[in-house]
Amino acid sequence: MRSGTDPVRHLYVHVPFCAHKCDYCAFYSAPPSGDQVNRYVDAVVRELELVAPRCRPETIFFGGGTPSLLTLKQWETLLEAMRRLNLLGAREFSVECNPATVSADKAKLLRSAGVTRISMGVQSLDPSLLERLGRIHTREMVFRSLDILRGAGFDGVSIDLMFAIPGQTMDLWQRTLDEALALGTDHLSCYEVIYEEDTPLFEQLAAGEFDVDEDLACAQYDALVDRAGEAGFRQYEVANWARDVRMGAPALPKEQVEELPRFACRHNVAYWRGKDFFGCGPSASEYVDGLRSRNWANTNLYCDQLDKGRRAKEFAEALGPLARAGELAAFGLRMNAGWPFAEFKERTGFDLREEWADDLAMLEKCGWGERLEDRFRLTRLGLRFADSAAERVLRPDAKPENRLVLEPV
Numbered sequence: 001m002r003s004g005t006d007p008v009r010h011l012y013v014h015v016p017f018c019a020h021k022c023d024y025c026a027f028y029s030a031p032p033s034g035d036q037v038n039r040y041v042d043a044v045v046r047e048l049e050l051v052a053p054r055c056r057p058e059t060i061f062f063g064g065g066t067p068s069l070l071t072l073k074q075w076e077t078l079l080e081a082m083r084r085l086n087l088l089g090a091r092e093f094s095v096e097c098n099p100a101t102v103s104a105d106k107a108k109l110l111r112s113a114g115v116t117r118i119s120m121g122v123q124s125l126d127p128s129l130l131e132r133l134g135r136i137h138t139r140e141m142v143f144r145s146l147d148i149l150r151g152a153g154f155d156g157v158s159i160d161l162m163f164a165i166p167g168q169t170m171d172l173w174q175r176t177l178d179e180a181l182a183l184g185t186d187h188l189s190c191y192e193v194i195y196e197e198d199t200p201l202f203e204q205l206a207a208g209e210f211d212v213d214e215d216l217a218c219a220q221y222d223a224l225v226d227r228a229g230e231a232g233f234r235q236y237e238v239a240n241w242a243r244d245v246r247m248g249a250p251a252l253p254k255e256q257v258e259e260l261p262r263f264a265c266r267h268n269v270a271y272w273r274g275k276d277f278f279g280c281g282p283s284a285s286e287y288v289d290g291l292r293s294r295n296w297a298n299t300n301l302y303c304d305q306l307d308k309g310r311r312a313k314e315f316a317e318a319l320g321p322l323a324r325a326g327e328l329a330a331f332g333l334r335m336n337a338g339w340p341f342a343e344f345k346e347r348t349g350f351d352l353r354e355e356w357a358d359d360l361a362m363l364e365k366c367g368w369g370e371r372l373e374d375r376f377r378l379t380r381l382g383l384r385f386a387d388s389a390a391e392r393v394l395r396p397d398a399k400p401e402n403r404l405v406l407e408p409v
């Protein structure tokens with residue numbers, strides 16, 4: 001476990017701009033207005049200056065929003081600041097891209113600054129479903145972007161897909177899946193559409209414009225698990241798959257196969273294993289030294305605070321030890337590897353087999369979980385219902401006074 005004097009090894013930066021809001025999206029992002037993006041870039045640089053003395057990142061993740069919406073000049077400013085602050089050189093550096101905003105000069109700049117992975121929000125390769133989701137890109141843009149990224153030297157590309165989209169038949173899902181798996185990328189994230197309040201999709205559902213077909217969603221997830229496995233991907237979390245070798249290369253000898261696939265996203269694994277991370281940018285969360293906090297989800301307010309030389313925290317809270325352990329139990333069980341008992345004890349101070357004995361027994365009884373000699377993990381069926389399994393192992397804190405709401409100055 002990290003001691004208070006060790007540097008924090010993981011850094012997230014949120015870019016809160018999107019050209020157009022997708023119909024299902026509840027992330028904090030908005031179309032940029034006026035000079036707001038330049039002001040944001042200056043503010044993020046200031047926030048990075050504040051965290052840099054305590055941060056030596058092994059993984060960096062720029063998410064959003066649409067980080068690829070930043071111009072070449074804005075990226076140069078950010079990367080130059082990171083160089084000056086000794087924040088570059090991470091083993092893994094990911095940037096999320098929208099296929100409509102990838103360009104050769106930006107791709108080259110990112111690659112030359114040490115970005116190792118691009119995570120591309122594809123969601124579907126079916127034109128009518130892309131339109132249904134309110135996406136701004138076309139399927140042709142996906143292929144073109146991949147060519148550009150590979151031309152710039154990116155071998156590490158991940159694509160995001162969605163299933164259970166209204167109107168997405170099993171046949172349409174399988175066609176997208178097969179095409180996506182044949183693209184030769186080394187990482188795949190697949191999410192079931194969820195209906196978040198205050199999104200157009202939620203309102204359409206509430207107005208009865210379509211029904212949710214849970215059985216179809218389950219069948220689509222099953223098809224995903226089967227097909228990704230057949231195509232050489234290994235699942236390592238409920239929604240994430242990665243290869244051990246590039247497509248077409250000979251398989252790794254058995255003794256070299258590790259618990260995590262070689263091209264797994266180490267940054268996300270750090271979240272699921274409860275590592276400390278800094279979060280910069282509007283709405284970004286962070287967890288450092290037992291304190292969880294979040295920045296204001298308001299770009300102007302965020303910039304105002306950084307102008308005054310302070311971080312833009314909306315709240316900070318210290319969870320009690322059992323509440324934090326319950327949260328980690330829930331996160332870690334999302335991974336196929338589950339929780340090794342020894343690692344869980346080392347990270348939280350609690351023994352999963354004792355504090356959660358009844359929950360583990362119940363999960364085993366309904367076929368959602370299995371106990372191995374050294375760990376507990378969810379089964380294939382359990383992973384499908386990981387959110388419900390997670391609810392079972394949470395231990396919410398009974399002390400809300402641990403939460404400190406911070407007023408902007």
Ligand code: SF4
Nearest residue numbers: 018021022025064065
């Ligand atoms: S591009 Fe991503 S972050 Fe932006 S609106 Fe769409 S889903 Fe949300």
